[in-house]
């Protein structure tokens with residue numbers, strides 16, 4: 001008798017999930033990624049995509065006829081460049097007397113004004129050029145130089161701000177970018193980064209849709225008809241903070257699809273807004289402050305404790321999944337902390353569909369070890385002499401639990417008691 005379609009899909013998903021979980025247990029998460037998301041393999045790097053959005057050409061121009069081993073950009077010392085020019089003839093007096101200088105007063109941030117001069121006093125030949133082209137090779141003086149945009153992008157990529165670029169320029173003894181120019185570039189780059197991130201998420205959602213279409217004929221047929229079917233997916237959810245100890249001002253909640261290992265969505269919580277901080281320090285009068293606040297796009301979106309960021313992000317992500325992608329996150333794999341799961345359940349994101357919780361084998365393994373060590377230390381489980389619960393025995397019990405979970409996965413995945421029941425009779429320890 002043929003098995004029902006829903007059951008077949010569930011079996012395929014379970015199989016994919018088992019492979020992924022056992023891979024993760026072995027510390028090998030790359031296998032599932034490369035084998036399940038071929039649609040994303042050809043995607044270009046995130047920085048490159050941002051440069052494209054900033055209208056900075058990332059391809060080597062063919063007219064320069066550069067070899068593969070050559071590059072367009074370098075950090076150069078002008079004495080070295082002058083040495084390089086030592087045999088070149090001046091186009092005016094035909095003598096080998098060319099030199100390259102940097103005209104410091106005419107620098108525009110990291111774009112240096114390079115001047116080719118003839119040392120012969122009777123000649124007077126000069127030619128000058130900026131060390132960087134403007135964006136899209138524009139000749140307009142109000143278009144930014146590529147190098148300045150790239151340097152601000154670099155500071156974004158390493159998570160630093162204006163000061164890091166100041167340090168960089170002071171180490172090399174070059175003129176850096178002004179704070180005002182940095183802010184202008186910073187705003188443009190931030191907009192591009194947000195756009196690029198959103199674009200990447202939608203491309204990821206498409207890849208996930210395709211992966212689920214391969215496991216379910218109904219989804220595949222609906223996609224082939226040009227529809228956007230509602231898909232129930234299983235996700236792993238976790239929150240992370242900028243620093244430990246639940247005192248962080250920033251936190252992020254991330255949903256990862258279990259079938260493909262791709263990030264479906266994320267939410268950033270912030271308790272701090274630098275613009276508000278500066279405004280307060282400038283002690284603006286009350287009326288001006290009200291006007292300013294009306295126009296201000298504030299970064300603060302969290303006013304509760306740092307710990308609650310994880311559950312708040314979960315509620316936001318679950319409640320926007322249908323509107324954003326037409327996905328329902330019906331299974332939540334989390335690290336054992338059930339506060340986020342409880343918050344999601346209370347918010348009832350999907351009226352007619354329940355969300356269920358899965359436990360990560362790695363975390364169950366970790367929790368078991370912590371509990372055993374605590375028992376051994378505080379309650380002297382197994383006594384103090386022969387037969388006591390030693391560190392080695394704790395490790396063994398932890399490993400037995402993982403083994404049991406993996407062997408019994410399909411039958412009793414959510415039943416710790418059942419697994420423990422199998423371990424204890426096999427490995428007798430006195431309680």
Ligand SMILES: [Zn+2]
Nearest residue numbers: 090093118123
């Ligand atoms: Zn000359």
Ligand SMILES: [Zn+2]
Nearest residue numbers: 273276298299
């Ligand atoms: Zn603000």
